[in-house]
Amino acid sequence: MDYIQTWIETFCSFCTWCWARFCWLVDGKKWFRAHLTSAFAIYCGLLWTGLSVVMPDPPTGSLAWVHGAAKIRKLALPLSVLVGITAISGAFVAGNDAGHAYNTFPKMGDAWIPDDIFSMEPLFCNFFENTSTVQLDHRILATATLLSISGLWWTTRKLDMHPAVRSLIGSTMGMAALQVTLGITTLLSYVPVSLGTAHQAGALTLLTFIILLTHTVRRPSPMLLKSLGSIPRAP
Numbered sequence: 595m596d597y598i599q600t601w602i603e604t605f606c607s608f609c610t611w612c613w614a615r616f617c618w619l620v621d622g623k624k625w626f627r628a629h630l631t632s633a634f635a636i637y638c639g640l641l642w643t644g645l646s647v648v649m650p651d652p653p654t655g656s657l658a659w660v661h662g663a664a665k666i667r668k669l670a671l672p673l674s675v676l677v678g679i680t681a682i683s684g685a686f687v688a689g690n691d692a693g694h695a696y697n698t699f700p701k702m703g704d705a706w707i708p709d710d711i712f713s714m715e716p717l718f719c720n721f722f723e724n725t726s727t728v729q730l731d732h733r734i735l736a737t738a739t740l741l742s743i744s745g746l747w748w749t750t751r752k753l754d755m756h757p758a759v760r761s762l763i764g765s766t767m768g769m770a771a772l773q774v775t776l777g778i779t780t781l782l783s784y785v786p787v788s789l790g791t792a793h794q795a796g797a798l799t800l801l802t803f804i805i806l807l808t809h810t811v812r813r814p815s816p817m818l819l820k821s822l823g824s825i826p827r828a829p
């Protein structure tokens with residue numbers, strides 16, 4: 595009898611597991627987020643590879659510019675990761691249709707932080723499924739992205755650097771400001787398709803700028819560094 599009961603219990607657990615997997619697979623939201631994330635990841639990989647083909651060595655010019663690029667590199671790398679995470683969090687906003695809730699800024703409704711951000715069980719589900727939490731995360735990450743890029747611009751404004759790097763930092767800063775403005779406008783106007791699409795394109799443009807910057811300030815080869823010793827400083 596015990597044997598049959600154990601068998602039935604095991605069979606039921608297996609069916610429950612299969613049903614959960616099936617529901618997970620047919621949930622369009624998850625596919626949307628996975629699709630957008632992998633599309634962005636493939637794009638970043640292709641862009642980096644293409645840039646390495648057309649620009650095998652980073653632009654240098656003088657040793658002072660190489661030192662300037664090394665300082666910027668330390669900030670540009672974590673910043674690219676932050677822009678990437680913010681973009682992925684945007685996919686969660688779109689996937690959960692969270693842009694149709696809390697259409698106010700900077701407050702979410704009447705509160706800075708909604709009461710129900712941890713209302714789902716288990717806790718980690720809130721970060722993926724809860725409308726309030728995914729929107730709050732996206733706001734925090736977007737603000738952190740804008741502040742960090744502004745910080746990069748501010749701390750490097752007096753640094754001796756290649757003109758291409760300077761204009762890339764300026765463009766990234768401008769694009770981040772535009773993207774945040776676009777995000778807020780999208781939210782306040784209840785996500786019309788035109789603004790939603792422009793916001794998605796803006797995320798890709800911002801990602802492009804930050805990858806361009808990171809690629810441009812990458813470490814030069816030892817051969818190039820050696821040859822720089824004999825090159826007079828560019829004006």
Ligand code: HEM
Nearest residue numbers: 680681684685687688693736739774777778781790794797
């Ligand atoms: C650096 C800043 C930002 C980046 C990189 C970014 C990125 C993204 C991305 C990639 C999406 C998914 C778009 C889609 O698939 O349709 C998205 C959606 C969204 N974002 Fe942002 N975002 C930023 C700032 C903001 C800000 C400040 C807000 C407003 C508070 C905002 C509000 C929204 C909304 C409402 C959606 C959903 C749009 C829809 O349903 O189509 N975003 N964001």
